[in-house]
Amino acid sequence: MNIELLRQLPKVDQVVSAIEADLVTELGYQVVVDKVREAIAVVRKRIIAGETIPAPEEVVLDLTYRLLQAARRPSLRRVINATGVILHTNLGRAQLSDAAKDQLWQVASSYSTLEYDLGAGRRGSRYSHVAELLCRITGAEAALVVNNNAAAVLLALSTLARGKEAIVSRGQLVEIGGAFRIPEVMEQSGAVLREVGTTNKTRISDYEQAVNENTAVILKVHTSNYRIVGFTEEVTTEELVELGRRYQIPVLEDLGSGVLIDTRQFGLSHEPTVLEVVAAGVDVITFSGDKLLGGPQAGIIVGKAEYIDEMKENPLTRALRIDKLTLAALEATLRLYLDEQVALERIPTLQMLRLTRQELLGRAEKLCRLIKPDLPEHAAVEIIETYTQVGGGSLPLERIPSAGVALTSSLYSANRIEHLLRTADVPVITRIEDERVICDLRTVKPAELELLAETLCGALGGTRR
Numbered sequence: 001m002n003i004e005l006l007r008q009l010p011k012v013d014q015v016v017s018a019i020e021a022d023l024v025t026e027l028g029y030q031v032v033v034d035k036v037r038e039a040i041a042v043v044r045k046r047i048i049a050g051e052t053i054p055a056p057e058e059v060v061l062d063l064t065y066r067l068l069q070a071a072r073r074p075s076l077r078r079v080i081n082a083t084g085v086i087l088h089t090n091l092g093r094a095q096l097s098d099a100a101k102d103q104l105w106q107v108a109s110s111y112s113t114l115e116y117d118l119g120a121g122r123r124g125s126r127y128s129h130v131a132e133l134l135c136r137i138t139g140a141e142a143a144l145v146v147n148n149n150a151a152a153v154l155l156a157l158s159t160l161a162r163g164k165e166a167i168v169s170r171g172q173l174v175e176i177g178g179a180f181r182i183p184e185v186m187e188q189s190g191a192v193l194r195e196v197g198t199t200n201k202t203r204i205s206d207y208e209q210a211v212n213e214n215t216a217v218i219l220k221v222h223t224s225n226y227r228i229v230g231f232t233e234e235v236t237t238e239e240l241v242e243l244g245r246r247y248q249i250p251v252l253e254d255l256g257s258g259v260l261i262d263t264r265q266f267g268l269s270h271e272p273t274v275l276e277v278v279a280a281g282v283d284v285i286t287f288s289g290d291k292l293l294g295g296p297q298a299g300i301i302v303g304k305a306e307y308i309d310e311m312k313e314n315p316l317t318r319a320l321r322i323d324k325l326t327l328a329a330l331e332a333t334l335r336l337y338l339d340e341q342v343a344l345e346r347i348p349t350l351q352m353l354r355l356t357r358q359e360l361l362g363r364a365e366k367l368c369r370l371i372k373p374d375l376p377e378h379a380a381v382e383i384i385e386t387y388t389q390v391g392g393g394s395l396p397l398e399r400i401p402s403a404g405v406a407l408t409s410s411l412y413s414a415n416r417i418e419h420l421l422r423t424a425d426v427p428v429i430t431r432i433e434d435e436r437v438i439c440d441l442r443t444v445k446p447a448e449l450e451l452l453a454e455t456l457c458g459a460l461g462g463t464r465r
């Protein structure tokens with residue numbers, strides 16, 4: 001340990017007085033003092049650990065500035081998603097369309113018709129703004145929206161099956177990311193879980209044998225994030241509807257993603273659309289707003305009016321209520337679906353699904369052209385073909401042909417590059433494959449390519465500004 005170096009560590013006041021006044025005003029005096037203390041502590045520790053630091057005072061000031069810059073940044077902020085996973089739950093799932101963004105902004109910054117009926121000049125319902133649209137698009141009789149799909153399932157079960165039994169196949173007792181487990185949601189709703197069948201096989205006779213005078217609902221859960229393959233048997237929605245009719249028990253289906261258009265047009269396998277499930281006669285259907293639908297976080301419930309009306313009366317509805325910004329974005333998103341072609345062209349999630357590998361290779365070439373002049377000598381970039389996934393627990397087995405670039409360096413490991421990119425001013429989230437850092441461009445908008453090139457070169461030590 002070098003006592004002389006420790007003596008050279010500056011006092012807190014000294015460093016604080018060296019910080020630009022504007023920064024102190026912006027962050028507040030106390031925050032600045034805390035960051036200075038933190039910086040001094042870090043440098044002291046390094047000296048004690050035996051490191052030789054030529055000018056401790058400067059190092060402390062430098063580190064303080066870096067800590068203050070970090071403190072200025074919002075915690076929840078934009079990143080570039082170069083993972084290729086379109087509905088990345090950790091990165092915020094669906095991006096909003098311009099239409100949704102504009103509508104959200106208007107409603108956020110003005111008073112609105114949230115619960116005001118302009119025609120009647122009195123109180124209206126917040127649910128009215130999207131109910132008709134949802135019915136038109138899905139063919140359902142009635143609709144209700146809540147905070148997210150987990151809330152939708154909870155509300156539906158609580159309304160239809162509190163204190164009674166809900167029959168579910170053992171093959172569908174799923175856990176969806178973020179601690180959403182069907183058995184636990186059922187418990188919270190007050191419904192009693194009546195498991196039938198086995199993990200890999202459930203037959204309609206299993207359901208039928210479980211029906212008794214306490215049965216309130218037959219629940220079907222979309223096994224979003226996994227598939228049971230091999231020796232399996234699942235009961236179709238149509239069979240469940242027929243059984244429900246026979247015993248006058250409502251059928252509830254948690255669809256998860258809730259696609260509104262045919263996914264086969266993207267070269268993916270068929271996912272039951274909400275329209276198809278409504279047409280099959282399911283009484284209540286729930287799905288997310290921010291998965292394949294491509295809107296804001298929301299839980300959408302469509303189905304028979306008698307059940308939806310009952311849910312509106314449930315006090316839980318108030319607790320799970322959707323906010324006005326979400327409603328604004330959701331209404332604007334749903335309007336785009338009135339014409340499927342418009343939805344395909346304007347909803348970012350669908351645009352990303354539609355991109356061909358050929359188009360992505362074009363983007364990769366453009367990115368390479370932007371990078372190459374400023375790429376430091378130790379680094380190399382290469383155009384690659386790769387595969388990605390939809391994400392968000394949608395279509396788990398589907399491999400989508402994609403393309404992007406691979407970064408390598410003779411100076412930095414792939415882990416180091418990944419870290420440098422992740423901690424850049426505008427963080428870039430990538431993945432590592434075979435010691436190479438992969439930027440999958442399916443989830444990078446053309447307008448982001450310049451910024452991505454700048455960040456890649458900057459992180460690797462290039463000059464591009």
Ligand SMILES: *Cc1c(COP(=O)(O)O)cnc(C)c1O
Pocket residue numbers: 148149150151176180221222223224225254255256257287288289298299392393
């Ligand atoms: C994603 C998913 C949920 C949870 O939806 P959130 O909108 O995230 O609350 C519930 N059930 C299924 C089947 C899902 O795929």
